[in-house]
Amino acid sequence: METKELKGKETRLMKGNEAMAEAAIRAGMDAYFGYPITPQSEVLEYLTEEIPNRKGLVLQAESEVAAINMVYGAAGAGARVMTSSSSPGVSLMQEGISYIASAELPCLLVNVSRGGPGLGTIQPSQGDYFQAVKGGGHGDYHLIVLAPSSVQEMVDFVFEGFRLAEKYRNPAMILADGALGQMMEKVELPAEGSLPHIVPDWATTGMKNKRPQNVITSLHIQPEKMEDINLHLQKKYQDMESEIKFEQEDTDDAEVILVAFGLSSRICKKVAELAREKGIKAGTFRPITLYPFPSEAISRLAGPNRKFLVVEMNAGQMVEDVRLAVNGKSEVHFYGRMGGMIPMPDEILAKLESVL
Amino acid sequence: MPVKATVIIDTELCKGCELCVMACPVKGLQLSDRFNLKGYRVVELYTENCTGCVNCALVCPDAAIAVYREKKPQKAQTA
């Protein structure tokens, strides 16, 4: 068999979806299972072209339902596994994701989300925030959710997503959107093989050397046992809080803080700039981990002399978590566009001026 | 006639389904009057003519039956 050369660090101009796919190969992904859906099909396309000449495995499944269950099987067998989709496809995967979370299988999920509900549109949206951070499927569980705002972060979060998923034995999700998936930016790609992976001892790899049977399951029929599993998961979610990431700018003297994630956070930076030019003391706050959510950091910023304006490409989802964090200490306002519409800086600025 | 074979029934596993009774070519198995701890009436062997054909064990859904048969002295062992 020919040995395949590992790629070193590289700087390239890449589309978000393709950059994530390239990052996955470089992060040592063993297997990818997916199904085409706009606006993320380039992930599967890129992998089917690259992987035969590189390392890993890619398989086009018959549906998102099959894809997520292939992820379950391969992750249970100890492999580093990934799938990606867009909103309707991610909805189809929810049952499987719930099983994966309960069976504590590490894997990386990507949602390059689009406008909904229903078949919706193929334009970018942040309407899947609730689905991503509140669990999405049935039962009490959470994903680790990372929200990139650039193509570079899409690359970085593939590595970070695998690392966190394996550290906590929990599925991790990159919540991007159609614009990030389709746009091209300069990216620095890490060297291939820089994220080591050890096959875990709980994996179903065969009972070698007469070790006891390994079972991957989410079924615990005794309620006492099932409650124990739940308590264990909740403890794990608390432990994850040490991984909270966020970014804040010009918040010290701010009379108003724009809170946004992903694509809308980039627009808000421009809005804060425009506001400062007009003499309004505006700052920005961007949650990078949407779950666990940076509630404490937001709470610290809250106070009677400061207002919050949450900007999202949805009808108001993260704003609920901001309100919970602020807990009445500040006024919290919301501005959103839906259905695949991206808010313009001037309309956000107008909203900001109206709440002061 | 000397005993050539016999079965050992783990009566705590037996659920009294009688499929072994049906499968026995010498009609040597029957439901007994005994109950096991789970409350099932269990099957017992009532013959000395057991041939060790293993039919009962093959159809036993509860893996409750082991079969022992006298080795034929001459015949070479099968692989």
Place this chain on the structure above:
Amino acid sequence: MEQFLINPECLVYDNHIETLSSTPFHYCPGCGHGVAHKVLMEVIHELGIQEDTIGVAPVGCSVFAYHYMNVDMQEAAHGRACAVATGIKRVLPEKYVFSYQGDGDLAAIGTAETVHAINRGENILIMFINNAIYGMTGGQMAPTTMPGQKTSTSPYGRDVLSMGNPLKITEMIAQLPGAYYVTRQSVHTPKAVRVLKKAILKAFQYQKEKKGTCFIEVVSNCPSGWKMTPVDTISYIENEMFKFFPPGDIKVPDAKPLVTVTAEQEN
């Protein structure tokens, strides 16, 4: 009396093999699952592949198959066992992988996963236990329920005009090039069990040779769901089930290909 027989040298049928755990089966008296579990595990034991086998359990009565089958196992969501088995086999191609599924799991909710895994020729064994009913949920109509058969959701009998006929999924999937060995066996008589065991042995041999998907349907019973004594289920299998689901090989290697209409012939 016959104490002299009770020694390992005279043991001709061992019911305590290492591939079967010591947990007693939870199945109802007379249920065919127990026999199917045993035969499968006997083959794995005899082939000496316990260390190299990974099984996939379904949702249904055999949801706890991993309590009894002492090999590494994964519990799949309802209907998804073939997708889970695909995931395992693709990352561990040198291991033996099997799925164990009931009729509701494989032929209703999991039809797509079943068909596509076989169409890809996934190098796995699919064990399909057909007992014509949903056992675990309390005896509802299954895709393979007999015409006229009474179940808790066809209380007046399966009316084929509104509920369709029993689904012959085994014949369906035998048409797929990825299916290498397709057979229908049963567990209702000692002879049937012996034949089934040979079929499973063959299937693992073919898997070793990387031949593609092996599919073994096992016509089984459900005394509780059918509301019959275990003994009565045996004649129901022979007189009713076999009408729709006759036992025997459906596709064997190196045989004449099944009649399929190609696009050229159609034109």
